[in-house]
Amino acid sequence: xxxxxQSPTHLIKTRGQQVTLRCSSQSGHNTxxxxxxxxxxxxxxxxxxxxxxxxxRGNFPPRFSGLQFxxxxxxxxxxxxxxxxxxxxxxxxxxxxxxxxxxxxxxxRLLVL
Amino acid sequence: AQKVTQAxxxxxxxEKEDVTLDCVYETRDTTYYLFWYKQPPSGELVFLIxxxxxxxxxxxxGRYSWNFQKxxxxxxxxxxxxxxxxxxxxxxxxxxxxxxxSYGKLTFGQGTILTVHP
Numbered sequence: 001x002x003x004x005x006q007s008p009t010h011l012i013k014t015r016g017q018q019v020t021l022r023c024s025s026q027s028g029h030n031t032x033x034x035x036x037x038x039x040x041x042x043x044x045x046x047x048x049x050x051x052x053x054x055x056x057r058g059n060f061p062p063r064f065s066g067l068q069f070x071x072x073x074x075x076x077x078x079x080x081x082x083x084x085x086x087x088x089x090x091x092x093x094x095x096x097x098x099x100x101x102x103x104x105x106x107x108x109r110l111l112v113l
Numbered sequence: 114a115q116k117v118t119q120a121x122x123x124x125x126x127x128e129k130e131d132v133t134l135d136c137v138y139e140t141r142d143t144t145y146y147l148f149w150y151k152q153p154p155s156g157e158l159v160f161l162i163x164x165x166x167x168x169x170x171x172x173x174x175g176r177y178s179w180n181f182q183k184x185x186x187x188x189x190x191x192x193x194x195x196x197x198x199x200x201x202x203x204x205x206x207x208x209x210x211x212x213x214x215s216y217g218k219l220t221f222g223q224g225t226i227l228t229v230h231p
Contacts, residue, residue, distance in 0.1 A: 002157070033217070042117075042204055042221030043158070056218055088156055094217060101148070102219060104158035 002026060004093050004105035012111045013081050021076040021108045023091030031055075031094040032074040033102055034066060038087045049074055078110075086112045115140045117207050119222035126195050127230050134190045134225050136205030142166075147181065147188045148206040148219065158204070164188065195229045202226050 003026035013019050025032050031050045035043035045058035049068035063079040072093070078085055088109050092102035116139040126132045138147065149161040162172065164181050172179050176193045192199055206219040 002160075031217070033219075035219075042206075042223050043219070045218045045220070048218065058218065090156075090158060092158075092219075100217070101160055101163050102217065103160060104150070106155065106157040109156070 002093075002103040002105065004029075004091060004103055006089075006091050006105040006108050008108060009106065010109045010111075012113065014113050015081055015083060017081050017112075018077065018079045019081060019110060021078075021089050021091075021110070022073065023076070023093075023105060024073045025091075025093030026095075026103055029093035029095045029103075030072050031100075032068055032072065033092045033094070034074070034076045035090040035092065036060075036085075036087045037090060037107070038084075043090055046076070081112045083112050086110060115142075115145075115207050115209065115220045117205050117220055117222035119203075119205055119225050121225045122223070123226040123228070125228045125230065128197060129194050130229075131191060131193050132195050132227065132229075134192075134203050134205075134227070136188045136190065136222060138186050138188065138205070138207045140186075140207060140209065142209045144209070146208045148208070149179065149188075149190050150204045150206060150221075152202040152204060152224070154201075161190075192227075195227075197229050197231055200227060200229045 005024045033048040034046040037043040047057040052068045068074045088107045090107045092104045094100045118137045145166045147164045150158040180189045202224045205222045
C-alpha cells in the first residue's frame with residue numbers, strides 16, 4: 001500500500017461528456033503527477049502539480065486540465081471526451097522535490113462509449 | 114528526447130526458473146534516474162527500484178537483482194527462482210535529473226508481460 005488513493009475506481013462515460021478524477025497523495029507528499037495508460041501500453045505522462053501549480057506537461061491537449069489543493073490532493077479533468085480517452089488513469093505522488101520516487105495509486109479505469 | 118525500449122513483449126517461464134527482463138534507454142542527459150515498476154492485474158504500479166546514473170553498482174534484493182551498464186545504456190532486471198506471484202507486467206522507466214526547470218516526468222517502456230507457470 002502506497003497511501004495514494006484514487007476515486008472512482010471505474011467510470012463509464014459517453015463521447016462528448018466531461019469527467020473529473022480524484023487523487024489523494026501520500027501523507028507528506030507535495031507533488032502529484034498524472035499518467036494515462038492505454039490498454040497494452042506503458043503509462044504516458046499528462047502533467048504534474050507542485051504546490052498547487054502545474055509544473056510540466058506532456059503531449060496532451062488543453063481539454064486535459066488539473067488542479068491541486070492546499071492539502072496536496074489533486075483532480076484531473078477531461079472535457080469533450082473522445083473514444084481514445086478510454087484508459088487507466090494513474091496518479092503518483094512524490095515527496096519534497098521532483099527527483100524523488102513516484103508512488104502510484106490504484107488508478108481509475110475510464111471507458112468512453 | 115528520452116526513450117525506453119523493452120524489446121520482450123511477453124515472457125513465459127516455469128516456476129523456479131530464472132528470468133531476465135531487458136531494458137535499453139536513450140537520453141542526452143548526463144544525470145538521470147532509472148526505475149523498475151511492477152504492475153499486477155489490479156493495475157497499481159508497484160515501485161521496485163530506483164538507480165541514479167552515477168551509481169553503476171549492481172543491486173540485489175532477495176530474489177531480485179538489477180544490472181546497470183551505462184556503456185550499453187541498459188538496466189536489466191533478473192528474478193531468480195521465479196514464483197507464480199511474480200506474474201505481472203514489468204515496466205522500466207527513465208526520468209531526468211530535476212535540476213533547473215526540469216521535473217520528474219517518467220518515460221516508460223512498453224512493458225514486459227511475465228507469466229510464471231506452476
